[in-house]
Amino acid sequence: MKLSTMRRHVREGTKNIVRNSWMTVASVGAVTTTLVLVGIFLALMFNLNQLAENIENEAQMKVYVERTAEDQDIQALEKQINEISEISEMEFSSKEEELEGLISDMGESGDQWELFEQFNPLNDAFNIKTYEPEQLAGVASQIEQMDNVEEVNYMKDVVDRLIAFNDIARWIGIIFIGALLLTAIFLISNTIKMTIIARQTEIGIMKLVGAKNSFIRWPFFVEGALMGVLGSIIPIAVVAGGYFYLYNQFANKIPIPFFELLPANPFIWQISGILLGIGVVIGIWGSVMSVRKFLRV
Amino acid sequence: MIEMKNVHKEYSNGVIAVDDLSVNIDAGEFVYIVGASGAGKSSFIKMMYREELATKGDVLIEGKNVTDMKQKEVPFLRRNIGVIFQDFKLLPRLTAFENVAFALEVIEESPKKINKRVLEVLEMVGLKSKARFLPNQLSGGEQQRVAIARAIVNNPKVVIADEPTGNLDPETSWEIMQIFEEINTRGTTIVMATHSQEIVNKLRKRVIAMENGQIVRDEHRGEYGYEA
Ligand SMILES: Nc1ncnc2c1ncn2[C@@H]1O[C@H](COP(=O)(O)OP(=O)(O)OP(=O)(O)O)[C@@H](O)[C@H]1O
Numbered sequence: 140m141k142l143s144t145m146r147r148h149v150r151e152g153t154k155n156i157v158r159n160s161w162m163t164v165a166s167v168g169a170v171t172t173t174l175v176l177v178g179i180f181l182a183l184m185f186n187l188n189q190l191a192e193n194i195e196n197e198a199q200m201k202v203y204v205e206r207t208a209e210d211q212d213i214q215a216l217e218k219q220i221n222e223i224s225e226i227s228e229m230e231f232s233s234k235e236e237e238l239e240g241l242i243s244d245m246g247e248s249g250d251q252w253e254l255f256e257q258f259n260p261l262n263d264a265f266n267i268k269t270y271e272p273e274q275l276a277g278v279a280s281q282i283e284q285m286d287n288v289e290e291v292n293y294m295k296d297v298v299d300r301l302i303a304f305n306d307i308a309r310w311i312g313i314i315f316i317g318a319l320l321l322t323a324i325f326l327i328s329n330t331i332k333m334t335i336i337a338r339q340t341e342i343g344i345m346k347l348v349g350a351k352n353s354f355i356r357w358p359f360f361v362e363g364a365l366m367g368v369l370g371s372i373i374p375i376a377v378v379a380g381g382y383f384y385l386y387n388q389f390a391n392k393i394p395i396p397f398f399e400l401l402p403a404n405p406f407i408w409q410i411s412g413i414l415l416g417i418g419v420v421i422g423i424w425g426s427v428m429s430v431r432k433f434l435r436v
Numbered sequence: 437m438i439e440m441k442n443v444h445k446e447y448s449n450g451v452i453a454v455d456d457l458s459v460n461i462d463a464g465e466f467v468y469i470v471g472a473s474g475a476g477k478s479s480f481i482k483m484m485y486r487e488e489l490a491t492k493g494d495v496l497i498e499g500k501n502v503t504d505m506k507q508k509e510v511p512f513l514r515r516n517i518g519v520i521f522q523d524f525k526l527l528p529r530l531t532a533f534e535n536v537a538f539a540l541e542v543i544e545e546s547p548k549k550i551n552k553r554v555l556e557v558l559e560m561v562g563l564k565s566k567a568r569f570l571p572n573q574l575s576g577g578e579q580q581r582v583a584i585a586r587a588i589v590n591n592p593k594v595v596i597a598d599e600p601t602g603n604l605d606p607e608t609s610w611e612i613m614q615i616f617e618e619i620n621t622r623g624t625t626i627v628m629a630t631h632s633q634e635i636v637n638k639l640r641k642r643v644i645a646m647e648n649g650q651i652v653r654d655e656h657r658g659e660y661g662y663e664a
């Protein structure tokens with residue numbers, strides 16, 4: 140496409156937007172509302188996925204030794220576990236060390252647990268890491284069969300529950316946002332329809348003097364895309380700005396194990412790009428719908 | 437130049453506007469299409485620039501079959517045909533100059549060439565001095581001159597006019613006819629539907645008379661033939 144042609148399409152598309160100002164405001168408003176919600180939803184989903192991944196990657200399990208086990212039983216167990224080739228690291232943690240760890244994990248509220256130092260209800264344990272997270276399940280079931288093992292705990296349960304939660308949240312989000320996206324597309328396509336009707340005479344003359352169909356259509360795609368771009372400005376400001384603020388306030392201060400906010404850089408750039416992209420796509424989509432239906436060329 | 441072979445046009449409501457019509461129009465000819473209202477003149481003309489599709493038969497422009505032409509080729513067909521209407525069809529927000537330039541802009545001519553060519557044709561139709569006027573600042577005859585300028589700005593081989601003087605007084609009509617004559621002298625084929633007995637009888641050309649969608653008379657240097 141020639142540069143002068145491209146300039147003309149942009150100029151015409153912009154003119155349409157200005158001419159249709161009220162319809163444009165409604166469409167841009169719908170895009171804005173939708174994208175703000177899409178942005179918040181995406182920020183949540185990305186961080187939850189990250190959490191699930193962090194936990195999953197932590198290829199660690201805890202083997203609790205039965206309280207009745209004697210020292211030599213524990214040594215025998217250790218030897219037996221050591222023979223499993225998938226294990227990369229293994230460390231014994233006595234019940235006293237476990238309690239200390241628990242108290243320090245709890246921070247302030249951990250003080251009340253100090254009472255238990257007299258009578259420690261915890262078990263001795265082995266902290267075990269495998270080379271790969273996928274090996275956890277197999278190793279866990281082998282160890283569970285061994286004598287003097289009370290329980291084997293690893294993050295699978297948590298991960299499974301988190302993934303299930305993510306799935307549900309994702310579906311609710313997709314349906315809700317899908318409805319909003321459709322509304323926005325519908326409003327855009329309606330605005331474009333108005334433009335097409337308003338420019339009927341002009342379009343007729345263009346066809347008569349031999350303008351190519353694509354030439355006639357382009358300004359409407361530009362108009363749609365522009366509405367998408369305008370509609371993504373506020374969402375980008377809100378979501379990227381909000382995330383940047385939250386990140387600076389709370390990163391590293393969230394007391395949930397494995398949970399860390401995705402670093403603001405590059406996340407806010409990524410999410411801004413995604414929001415802008417979605418805006419442009421629904422804008423063009425809306426105009427394609429109307430152009431197909433109402434622009435007989 | 438224009439060849440029609442056994443052309444039928446039936447509209448979706450069942451009206452048969454053109455009925456088994458065959459005709460040849462050579463390059464450089466000037467042809468009037470006459471006939472009572474509803475005879476099928478406009479329908480006949482519209483099939484030439486593919487505003488309407490023939491339901492049967494072939495319409496050939498420069499040997500190219502218009503009827504089974506691909507959608508994509510239609511714009512290029514129309515670049516070779518200038519069309520003029522009774523109601524001018526100018527864009528009210530554009531000046532005379534811009535209305536003419538519009539026809540070249542939308543086929544992606546370079547701005548430099550557009551400027552030069554538009555002034556040329558406005559000069560030819562005698563409207564250069566009013567190039568910056570809006571249509572509502574021009575008389576009917578002047579508006580039709582702009583429309584003619586727009587139709588010929590791309591140097592089409594054929595100019596098709598559907599009652600171009602229908603809205604004009606006799607004197608103005610006559611001025612407009614001089615312009616058509618001039619365009620024809622330069623080698624452009626002209627097909628003009630008209631109800632003006634005066635014009636047809638004074639500026640003698642080939643006359644094709646239609647009745648009920650058929651050609652009932654085809655004479656060189658013919659007369660209008662009946663009372664309108
Ligand atoms: N788009 C259409 N749909 C249905 N019927 C149509 C259409 N256009 C024209 N007709 C019918 O076809 C017939 C021929 O019409 P056409 O416009 O070709 O006549 P015409 O000779 O140009 O008449 P006039 O001198 O009044 O312009 C008429 O009966 C008309 O009602």
Ligand SMILES: [Mg+2]
Pocket residue numbers: 477478479598629
């Ligand atoms: Mg007619």
